Amino acid sequence: GVLQEGQQWGAEHAPEIDAFAANEIEVIRGPGTLLYGSGAIGGVVRVQPKALPTGVTLQGEIASNAFANNRQGALSLMVEGGHLAVPFAGQFGWRLQATARKAGDARAPNYFLPNTGFREMDYSAATGITRSWGTSTLTLSHFGTDLGLYIGAHVGNLDDLERAMRNAFTTDSFSYRINAPKQSVTHDVVAWNANLRLSSTSHLEASYGYQLNDRREFDSRGFAAGTRRPAFALKLHTHSVDLKYHRSWTDWLTGIAGVSGMRQGNLSPGRSFLIPQYRLYSGGAFALQTAKRDRLSVTTGLRLDYRYQHAYQYGAPVVVSPDDVRSNTGVSGTLGGTLAMTESWSVSGTAATAWRAPNANERFSQGVHHGTAQYEIGDSTLTPERSYNLEGTLRHAGVRSRFELSAFANRIDGFIFLQPRAPVITVRGTYPAYNYASDNALLRGGEATLELVPAAWLQLYANVNVVRGIDRATSTPLYDMPADRATASVRLFTPTSNRFVAPYLEVGTTVVRKQDHLPAATIYRLPTTGYGLLNFELGASAIRLGRVTLQPNITVRNVLDRRYRDYLSRYRLFVDDVGRDVVLRITAPLGSDRRRF
Template sequence: MVKTLALRLVVVLLTSVSAAAQTVTMQTVTIYGTVRDRVSGEPLPSATVSVLSTKIGAVTDKQGNYRIEALPIGEYQIRVSVVGYEPEVKRLVISATQQIDFALKPLSVERSEIVVQAEREKAILQESSQAIATLSQAELDKHRGQTLGETLRELPGVTILQTGPSISKPVVRGMHSQRVLVLNAGVRQEGQQWGAEHAPEIDPFAAAKIEVLKGAASVEYGADAIGGVIRVEPRPLPIDPQLKGELNLNLFSNNAQGAGSGLVEGKLGEHIGWRVQASYRRAGDAAAPQYFLNNTGFAELNFSILTGYKADWGEISVYYSRFSTELGILKSAHIGNVTDLVNSMQRLQPFFTEPFSYAIDFPRQSISHDLISLRANVQTDELGKVQINYGYQQNVRQEFDAHVPLGTDRSRRNIPAFDLTLFTHTADIRWNHHPVGNFLGTVGAALTVQSNHNLGRTALIPNFSATTAGIFWREEWVSENWTLNAGIRYDIRWQSASPFGSSRIAQQLARGEIPNRQTFQTVTGALGAIWQFASEWSLALNAATAWRPPSINELYSDGVHHGTAQYEIGNPALGVERSFGLDATLRHIGQRTRLELSLYRNAIENFIYLFPQVEPVITIRGAFPAFAYQQAPAVLYGVDGFFEWKVTETLQLYSSLSLVRAWNEARHEPLINMPSDRLIAGVHLDLPEFFGTEKSYLEISTTLVRRQDQYPRLEVPSVLPPTVSDPEAYQFYVQNLTLPPAGYGLLNLSSGTEFSLFGRRATFVISIYNVLDQRYRDYLSRYRYFADDAGRNVIVRWQMDF
């Protein structure tokens, strides 16, 4: 059945391409194309395309695309303009349908880039019924060299789940991992993301734009988008025939990290563009304010290649990226027995506080991720726009233990305890039909095929295979002050597991005592509305259902998870998560002020969570806190947003707020591991030009995190477990498993400037994070039982174009 479905989808894809190619040859007088920034290559929304001496024209959409139909044959002057750019006029003889692209030059005036970005954000924010946070290339340049989670952590509604200073993953409105879908170059990122310490394998230098869509988005993106979507886009195909490049160099004081990236791009002839990019990061032990976090260094090497062909009928591109890293796991997180575990939780410093080192010792991880993305966009006269994407990914994750059984050769530590290889194929097709009256719409289909293989000494999860297929339809009705949208989707997933290893659950699988094959299917829907009730104000409402089947680790885990230093126990009886979410977003964009405030409520049936057990597990590798997967109805609700005020032409104040509340309705208590309340406030000052510098600034901000007081309490059982030999230490262990650390406040500084060096643009930025070297432990840090978070970090970034 799965093979038949896959074959049918391939036939549909090939048929669509054939139909599109035939339609392109039709001789009708229509012009269409894309308007881009000549420097960055980014699309320009809300640009006006006018056919001079006529009343014919169009406005570009949020992808920078425009289309003008029913244009009489003749010679015309076509003018394109948008705020912050020099207008461009082309004189052309139009005798048949053709694609006409424009690349506008930014105005050479102070703050023009910020003006253009404001217009771009205005177009995006007022066209979505859900809250969207966007980081442009200019904003990303201020965070180059950091992980995806660290890059996004200052956005409202986004926090990070951290496993030491080198591993962080984004948390969107209290949800992460399989509940937040990451799209990388149009392909859904698949890389053992079920692990709390399994961060997205994405080069921090490769992204040109990142968008975070907050809230359920299953209609358009399928399962796993129950909490939101993070879209990571590389730079578009080069449109400038001149050979160009960019160099980035970063230095981090806290862990003596050095990071660098190089990029070269150009064009071959009229239609072919290409780009090659590579980056390297190397870091040693991170430093808490009073000691080093031993064995937290890492080494990372990444590269990517993009090439594509662009013609009148559209564009096709091929993108390949490789991410590879080796990183250490905090040595003090792996404890030998319960007494030492309790002592470690009570200590002000970890057991191991050795001098700084770049060495990566055991326990450690080695990860590689290969991605191939094939994308085709075909613009036709009759069908509209057809988008076809195919992705292939191979993720290899090896985790090396710090211990081996007694009497075993120590060299066996070089054999991975876990050795997982995940293969993923994804394919999707989308048809964006031409406007029908006030209606715009998209019809699409998607297919994902996966297989996972164990090769290590032990196993946390079994071998498995999974196939997911879905179809959706989404329509939007647009008028002057109202935008209404609705969508519906059907998904089905087949997955099967085969036993590997000798764990209890593996043996039950082998004996057929628990099911190894499952089929999940559902229908999801969404309704949205945007009302622009004033020139500078709009109100967006969204209601959506979403779903997520239980993942393999939630069903079948049974063993020590080395990266998080905990013993995880799966639950084969888990059912499908289903959610119903409501969002309301108020937006304001004025001449000097900007505001976005979102209220949301997400009711989730069968919410799956990892809950601590009162008895730790003793293994041959040591003593580990035990966590078991459970399921209960839950409600998550909260508020997030930002406010910006341009007090003068050079002074700007800003703030953002994130609050989440989550309630376990079965246990009548808060859900565990929800983000603490967070407030960010800052001052941005533009500095005068001097000695050839421009766009200089100084920024001061503070991050205030409230102690989490919404957490479940554990009770010491009346009958102690037989493994407990120290009742007092055991009582401390149980009472502190869920106890949050104190709240904290951090002061941050940043200053940067641009200048000309050898006739080329160069940027210099220096930032200081945690200026006062404050000691703290974040509630979402997986190492908060053992050590403080990292202290002061001075970051120097240098970028140069050539």
């Protein structure tokens, strides 16, 4: 695959990916992050589609979701096929998929949040061949969405801002209408991947990707209000190439070496300024080796990256952004190992250093970020972050139990963050303001997970997460660190029958502690009260209805309709988080293959 390249700097900018197209989602930490570039300080989320079929088949899947809270409906249709022998192509597979979503205003326990609906339309096509020399796959995809932005966070003056923070603008009525302020985002991808067998012990993996991310944001105030012209627009063009050589040197030593490169151009055809137009080039070379002997596995790797960015001058009566050229070179390295102490117990650890150059928004932002309803100010003097990370994990994987305890300490020099400052008054309204700053930081934390299966009909689960971040110079807490969180659930299974396969009932809870690890100089009074949510789930692996097989699931989130505000919510200054939500999911395989995929 290719690295997702969109306007990823926004806290509310979710990856432009069709969730129905994902077959596997994996969080990569440790030595494996070296394969993905210099910016992977905290890890990588890898989204994998299902492999294309190669045998003679014609099959598909229809999936639908319904959400009660915002009355969202989602429908996805996938059809795929395979042929054993196509002249000059070998085994041939293909897939077509289309997804549509529509949602209206979200509902907090006591009111609706006006103008928070969205629409989404995605489609993709993939084709691939498999021959004796390897595989080749071509994928085309389109993601498109229109999102309303909570209108109560966009106010006209300082008095309105203070009033909105005390008594937010809400409504008792529901609507599917999407008015300004809003966002319109499309993301198009052309990706080619190939795997060439060189010998019985080596193969070559190559990929090329082109991505076009088009983001437009519309204002409810100012010169563009009431028109079809966006307040600002961004078009990001990205070309990327990757080449990886995989080799098994012996039965206990394997390695990967490769190079990667990217060319990126950001255009800003809108009339307002948030970030400048820029050109970016980057390249890297890396090597990763893994040795496995008996119960011990050791992985070590090294990566060299170069990054060049030219930000073009922007001049206006209010905003001036200078022409700026900057290049950065850095080395990342990692050493990790796993020791299997017994058949069910193992311990692993990683020591790593990595770096990340500041993004254009962190250095040059000057304007209203509509999605988060805040005014952001960059700092052109920011330098790359450098992290030194230690982490360790103790694991147990038994027949009826699984336990994992992990801890990390990450020292980051030049840690970049958003620092609150006094509100800013503009012709488009008055907004909470934040400026990008950097400090030498220390992030520490731990996670514990326990799963127990005392009986065939009972499964227990618990998880606890704790993270702390401090400024090393002053020992004060950092902004926007997550609050302590714990989840627990009990799942009950009933016997499989002729109609129901592995039916289950699950009751769970999420408890979030009050966030009191805050800087003393916080300008905006933050609602940091802890909260607890009760959740419910009912489902089955399959339901047989004659010749039709369904995979159903009903989930109820926040069963008690509890009022709460999460500390990391960008709208926490104004409104509560969403209330009770009932989610119905149904998946039905189509064609000759009735397996879930």
